[in-house]
Amino acid sequence: MQFLFGVWCGGDGVCLGVGDTPQDGGAVVVLRANGQIGPVQPVPDAFVLYDIECAPGGGCIAVGRGLGGGVVVEVTRAGAPGPVRPVPGTTELFDVACPTPTTCLATGHLRQWPPTLSYPVSTPLYVVINDGQPTLVRDMPRGTGRAIGIDCPTATTCLAIGSSGAVVLTNADGNWTASLRRSSNPSGSGHPTDAISCGSATTCYATAAAFIQRPDGYLGVPGMVPVSSDGVVGPVQALADQSGNSYDISCVYWRSCSVVGSLNLGGGGLIVDVFRGTPTLTRWPGYQFLGVSCVGPSSCGVVGASGAGPVFLWHGSVPA
Numbered sequence: 001m002q003f004l005f006g007v008w009c010g011g012d013g014v015c016l017g018v019g020d021t022p023q024d025g026g027a028v029v030v031l032r033a034n035g036q037i038g039p040v041q042p043v044p045d046a047f048v049l050y051d052i053e054c055a056p057g058g059g060c061i062a063v064g065r066g067l068g069g070g071v072v073v074e075v076t077r078a079g080a081p082g083p084v085r086p087v088p089g090t091t092e093l094f095d096v097a098c099p100t101p102t103t104c105l106a107t108g109h110l111r112q113w114p115p116t117l118s119y120p121v122s123t124p125l126y127v128v129i130n131d132g133q134p135t136l137v138r139d140m141p142r143g144t145g146r147a148i149g150i151d152c153p154t155a156t157t158c159l160a161i162g163s164s165g166a167v168v169l170t171n172a173d174g175n176w177t178a179s180l181r182r183s184s185n186p187s188g189s190g191h192p193t194d195a196i197s198c199g200s201a202t203t204c205y206a207t208a209a210a211f212i213q214r215p216d217g218y219l220g221v222p223g224m225v226p227v228s229s230d231g232v233v234g235p236v237q238a239l240a241d242q243s244g245n246s247y248d249i250s251c252v253y254w255r256s257c258s259v260v261g262s263l264n265l266g267g268g269g270l271i272v273d274v275f276r277g278t279p280t281l282t283r284w285p286g287y288q289f290l291g292v293s294c295v296g297p298s299s300c301g302v303v304g305a306s307g308a309g310p311v312f313l314w315h316g317s318v319p320a
Contacts, residue, residue: 126147
């Protein structure tokens, strides 16, 4: 494989990773906390797979990009991918969450070049997936911004995070609707970015760009931000004092989360464990971490890339 972008881990420390290969094809691989890496399973009809999620008591869904746009791929818990299912009306799908054994929701966008403009316009959207089949594509509410991450605190509510705030997706009798709650963070404090994870039915946390004021201006550092189940975005918290990015987050229980990303200027990979608001930071020189999935506090599978290729490591205690 070339990059590992997304990961899902079970309580036994067996994980499924997704990414791409040097041959421009998507791939799925089984990853184990003890360091064992299973064979790569190519998905040639997908250019790249960005994320994977396994439904509670059900199978797994991977999402990404293929020849005609966004794609959905069913994956067994043993890591065997099924056929690629294109999603018309999408360009890419970035993230996926499964609130029930048979229903998943994915976020993505449609990238178009209006004839009157010299640059493309991206429309954020969400896709409802039932029994592995994409059944509905809808635009996010106007003003959402760049929406990427999604997670579901309950079986009938999901939250998608965007640079402008949180989109609350609600299921009423099988009909999903979306409403935007704009972030009220003060100008200059920061904003949500790429990912969101719900450790309880009431509280979620999203990755963020936090801004630290310096004499010469503001410095953008990795951060996180609380998001309530009704979409209220709380204050941004800085997780480091060095320029960098937070790319993914995984929360277990109420206020126990792990954030991964990278630091600029040769700072390497970044893992931040946050317990009740207190961050503990670990640096990994030479790495860039892109995905994380935790099975307990500070017990997580982490994926990404280095100069030597894809990276998988187990952070914290290995499940027995």
